[in-house]
Amino acid sequence: MQASSSGLNQARRLLRAPSRAWWGSLPLRVVGTTLLGTLLVLMFGGWLLQEQAAAGIQQGKVLSALAEASTALDIIESSLRDSTSQASSTQTITRVASAAVDRGSVSGQYLVLVSLPTSEVRTPKLDPSSVPASLRQTVQDSVNANDSKLYSTSTEVRYRDGTLSVPGVVVGAVVGSSGANRYPVYFVFPMSQEQSTLRVVQQALISTGLAVALGMIIIAYWVSRAVITPVRSARQAAERLASGQLADRMPVRGTDDLARLAVSMNYMASELQHRIRQLEELSRLQQRFVADVSHELRTPLTTVRLAADVIYDAHDSFPALENRSAVLMRRELDRFEALLADLLEISRFDAGAAELTLDEQDLSELVRTEVDALRTLAATRGVDLELMVPETSCGADIDQRRIGRVLRNLLTNAIEHGEGRPVEIEVAQNQTAVAVTVRDHGVGFDADDSHNVFERFWRADRARARSLGGTGLGLAIAMEDVRLHGGNLAAWGRPMRGAQFRVTLPRRHGTPIASSPLPLVPRDLPRRRPVAKAIGRAEK
Ligand SMILES: Nc1ncnc2c1ncn2[C@@H]1O[C@H](COP(=O)(O)OP(=O)(O)OP(=O)(O)O)[C@@H](O)[C@H]1O
Ligand SMILES: [Mg+2]
Numbered sequence: 101m102q103a104s105s106s107g108l109n110q111a112r113r114l115l116r117a118p119s120r121a122w123w124g125s126l127p128l129r130v131v132g133t134t135l136l137g138t139l140l141v142l143m144f145g146g147w148l149l150q151e152q153a154a155a156g157i158q159q160g161k162v163l164s165a166l167a168e169a170s171t172a173l174d175i176i177e178s179s180l181r182d183s184t185s186q187a188s189s190t191q192t193i194t195r196v197a198s199a200a201v202d203r204g205s206v207s208g209q210y211l212v213l214v215s216l217p218t219s220e221v222r223t224p225k226l227d228p229s230s231v232p233a234s235l236r237q238t239v240q241d242s243v244n245a246n247d248s249k250l251y252s253t254s255t256e257v258r259y260r261d262g263t264l265s266v267p268g269v270v271v272g273a274v275v276g277s278s279g280a281n282r283y284p285v286y287f288v289f290p291m292s293q294e295q296s297t298l299r300v301v302q303q304a305l306i307s308t309g310l311a312v313a314l315g316m317i318i319i320a321y322w323v324s325r326a327v328i329t330p331v332r333s334a335r336q337a338a339e340r341l342a343s344g345q346l347a348d349r350m351p352v353r354g355t356d357d358l359a360r361l362a363v364s365m366n367y368m369a370s371e372l373q374h375r376i377r378q379l380e381e382l383s384r385l386q387q388r389f390v391a392d393v394s395h396e397l398r399t400p401l402t403t404v405r406l407a408a409d410v411i412y413d414a415h416d417s418f419p420a421l422e423n424r425s426a427v428l429m430r431r432e433l434d435r436f437e438a439l440l441a442d443l444l445e446i447s448r449f450d451a452g453a454a455e456l457t458l459d460e461q462d463l464s465e466l467v468r469t470e471v472d473a474l475r476t477l478a479a480t481r482g483v484d485l486e487l488m489v490p491e492t493s494c495g496a497d498i499d500q501r502r503i504g505r506v507l508r509n510l511l512t513n514a515i516e517h518g519e520g521r522p523v524e525i526e527v528a529q530n531q532t533a534v535a536v537t538v539r540d541h542g543v544g545f546d547a548d549d550s551h552n553v554f555e556r557f558w559r560a561d562r563a564r565a566r567s568l569g570g571t572g573l574g575l576a577i578a579m580e581d582v583r584l585h586g587g588n589l590a591a592w593g594r595p596m597r598g599a600q601f602r603v604t605l606p607r608r609h610g611t612p613i614a615s616s617p618l619p620l621v622p623r624d625l626p627r628r629r630p631v632a633k634a635i636g637r638a639e640k
Contacts, residue, residue, distance in 0.1 A: 126331075127324040134320035135313060142309040153301050157294045161269050162252055168209055169250060169271035169287040176200050176275045176285065189281050190216060196275075197221035197285070204287070211257070211288040214275075223288075227258035231270055231286045239272040239284040246282070248274060257290040266290045330358040334365055346373035383450075391447035394440050401436065408433050435570060442573040446556070449580040456584055458609055461498040463534045464489035464527045470507040471525055474515065482520040485511070487527075494529040497609040502581040506589070507536070509574035510601045514540035517599065528617035533587070533604050535618040541598035550591045554579045578603075586610060590620050598622070 122128060179196040197214035201223050204212045211223035213231055220228060235253050242249060250273045257268035268290040276282035333350055340348040349369060350362040408429050415426035448454045471485050478485050514523040518540035527536045545553065545560045552558050557572040575589075582589040587605035604616040 126328050127321060130324035131317055131320045134316050138313050138316040139309075142312060146305045146309055149305060150298075150302060154298060157291075157298060158254065158269075161289065161291055161294055162254075165210070165269040165271050165287065165289040166250055166252055168289070169252075169273065172200060172203065172210070172212075172287060173250075173273055173275060173285065175203070180276065193276070193281075193283055194221055197283075200285070209289065211290070213286040213288065215284040215286075225259050225261045225263070226288060227260050230255055230257045230268070230288050231272070235270060235272045235286070236284070239274060239286070243274050243282045243284060255288070257288055266292050266295055327358070330362065334361055337365055337369070341369050341372065346376060387447055387450040390443055391451070394443040394447065397440055401433075401440065405433055405437070439571045439573075442571050442577060445577055446573060446580075449577075454580065454584055456499045456609070457501070458497040458499055460495055461500055461503075463494040463496055463498065463503075463529075463536060463605070465493075466498065466500060466503060467507060467525060467527050467536050470504055470511060474508070474511050477512075478515050478523070481515050481518070483515050483518050484522040485515075486522055486524045488524065489527045490529065492529075494527055494534040496529075496534040496605050496607045497585075498605065499581075499585065502584065503603075503605070506578040506581050506603060507538075509578050510538040510603070513574065513601075514538050514542070514599070517544075518542035521598075526618060529607070530617040531607075531614065532611065533606055533613045533615070533617055535602060535604040535616050537600055537602045537618050537620075537622075539598065539600040539622050539624075544595050544598045545593040546595060547593065550593055553591050553593075554589070587613065588616075592620050592622065597625075 122132070176196055179199060180192065183192045183196065193214065193216060197212070197216075198221055200214070201212045201221060204210045204223060211226040211230075213220060213222035213226060213228060215236075222228065232253060232255055235251060235255075238251050242251070250271055252269055252271045255268055255270045256265050257270075258265045268288055271287045271289070273285055274282050275285050330350075330353075337348055337350045346369060349366045352359050352362045352366070408426075411426050412430045415423050418426060445454075468487060468489065471487050475485060511523070511525070519542040521541040524539045525536065526539075527534070529535070543560070549560060553560075554575045556576045558575075559572050575591075579589050582603055582605070585605050586609060587603065590602050590604075591599065592602075593599035600620065600622045602616065602618055602620050604613055604618075606613050
């Protein structure tokens with residue numbers, strides 16, 4: 101069953117191959133259409149030419165046949181007039197007719213048939229059926245009407261000696277003086293010579309047609325190449341531009357439309373290059389500004405921190421209002437410091453200065469450490485952290501500091517948005533990758549926001565009271581950390597049905613991930629529709 105369907109598919113592919121080749125190659129289409137058009141024109145022109153040549157030859161033959169027949173008739177008439185009167189009229193006409201037959205045979209121009217009352221005198225090899233019955237009738241009528249006109253018609257000349265029949269012209273007339281002594285005579289002119297002339301013309305037409313068709317193919321191919329080459333180079337230039345080689349330009353030759361296309365492409369490329377440079381410069385300036393500001397803020401912040409710590413240490417002795425202010429100041433300073441640290445980290449990513457410190461690590465162990473560290477915090481929110489790790493170790497090349505930070509953020513987010521419901525953490529591995537998922541059953545987010553959550557400073561609900569984290573940079577940094585490892589970070593969420601985040605890392609740094617060991621859509625959901633959107637490096 102499977103074999104027959106694969107055979108069917110192969111047959112279908114084979115059938116579609118010509119159509120694919122036709123629509124996939126412009127030169128093939130140009131050459132094909134030119135060839136077809138040329139052949140049609142040549143066939144029609146050849147047919148017209150041949151018809152005209154045949155008609156001309158036929159007409160010429162009729163004229164020469166009439167002239168020849170008229171001369172032969174004159175000879176017969178004069179022979180009849182000169183004959184002695186002792187012989188019977190039948191004997192005389194038989195003799196004269198035989199002489200005419202001999203003259204025809206000697207000249208090789210025509211065959212003769214003389215119809216006598218009881219017999220026929222004719223060239224021996226001539227089949228009498230070569231003279232059409234209609235002409236016989238016409239000439240017979242002429243005998244009775246006593247006129248002396250010449251009648252001609254075309255015919256198929258047949259031979260009694262087995263020679264193939266050929267087209268020809270037959271001229272009929274009447275000889276003799278009057279009444280019973282008038283006899284129908286037919287001169288049959290085969291057109292063998294003319295036939296071979298026509299065949300030569302036909303052969304010449306065919307060979308000329310083939311030469312013209314070949315010439316047209318070569319010209320069409322050459323023209324299509326002349327057009328396609330600049331179009332191809334425009335396409336390659338566009339592809340090079342798209343791949344970031346903005347300095348590439350098309351060569352401009354001449355002043356025609358193709359040259360103008362090249363000029364436009366080059367103009368577009370230089371404009372694009374200019375704009376991109378401007379944007380890069382702007383972006384570099386912005387990054388630099390953020391990095392500088394963050395850096396510059398660190399020194400005053402350290403001083404403020406020291407002063408705030410001194411104040412905080414003594415806050416118990418303050419009156420209630422001052423006491424509260426000291427606590428608030430310390431909390432906001434914590435957040436400020438965290439924000440500055442995140443901004444500096446982001447600047448490092450933007451500047452391409454982030455570096456990995458890889459070690460062979462057991463991901464399960466790392467996850468366990470981070471989960472344990474957050475158990476107290478989870479307990480204060482009434483959240484139960486459920487950890488599922490495989491029995492075997494999940495070793496991979498990991499930067500412990502970065503992946504620890506990613507896990508901390510995912511766990512903190514789940515605790516914060518988990519609405520006090522349990523958070524499940526699962527670790528798994530396969531041949532090429534290790535993965536961890538963090539699933540909560542809290543507020544979740546719209547399916548369309550599954551990629552927005554990774555944007556800098558993005559928050560589902562900006563008005564929502566925040567007690568944990570809060571800079572809105574956590575997932576953006578996590579995404580960069582995971583990408584640096586060559587892995588991917590993906591999110592799934594539904595409003596009020598919770599969220600699941602999945603980190604997948606390659607086991608060996610630099611090797612591709614064939615597939616993630618864990619699904620992105622939570623297992624506890626009925627898996628009807630694939631609605632999740634994966635962010636990060638594409639997986640097979
Ligand atoms: N588990 C989750 N459930 C629902 N929404 C979430 C979850 N995780 C993240 N989000 C949404 O994504 C936003 C961005 O998260 P992110 O971790 O980047 O920032 P944050 O937690 O607000 O601040 P921080 O930088 O301290 O981590 C959150 O503000 C929240 O709206
Ligand atoms: Mg966070």
